Amino acid sequence: MARLTEEERRQLREAAERPVEQPPQDEDERFVAPSPEARLRYIRFATQAARFHRPAPFRPMRGNNWKL
Secondary structure: OOOOOOOOOOHHHHHHHHHOOOOOHHHOOOOOOOOOOHHHHHHHHHHHHHHHOOOOOOOOOOOOOOOO
């Protein structure tokens, strides 16, 4: 990793201290519309998307060198 110069460090600190200003969201940018029908559509979508995830099988550690 490259080292930062003093000027780059100063710029990074200034950028971190500036408040982040975002424009308000449009109606079509909202994640879930505030209605029961929209929430039901989102729940059905999330349920179908979760079915694609296949987690790895759980294999507990054996021996004396494992940590929680």
